[in-house]
Amino acid sequence: MSAETPVQSAGTFTRLRLRFRDWRGTRPFWAGLLTLLSGIPIAYFPYATLKLGHMSIAMATTAGAGSLIIGVLLVTLGLTMWFQSATRVFAGVAAILLALVSLVISNIGGFLIGFLLALVGGALALSWAPGEPPVEAAGEHDGAGAPTGEAAPDDMPQDPAVAPQFPAVPFEKGEEDGEADGVRAAGGHRVG
Structure with missing residues (x-):
């Protein structure tokens, strides 16, 4: 290869990884992931039966249906945070409230695993703010903070x-x- 040979395009994995990174950066990804994961232990543990040899341990509660509803709602809220990021405040508040309700309804919030994941996921959704799109690639700024080549606003001191x-x-x-x-x-x- 010579210096004049154009660089070959990136491989499929690299392109997909970069597209995923761009997609992830425009929404509260980690908030949605933690909220989605929190629904699994909350919905699973009331229906689980643990077998130790010949002994079966059932963790079922009288509110098994309530646990299932809370778990499904948390999974839905996690997906909502990913695909409808404009509703992140509602989804975050709802996730925190469902986490608190799961303490009473669902085996101490899925043995505190689901509770903590939903609480942190909801808090992350509330604190996430969309970023500003970049105005220029690698902008140089003058001393006043305005990009070079653009005039600073009149009310901003130079x-x-x-x-x-x-x-x-x-x-x-x-x-x-x-x-x-x-x-x-x-x-x-x-x-x-």
């Missing part, structure tokens, strides 16, 4: 070390202690 100036606003004399000139800045500071 020098970041300069403090913003408040306009003078008249007020009644004697409104504040000892201010007799009748002028103060809009921010509440005395001008003079």
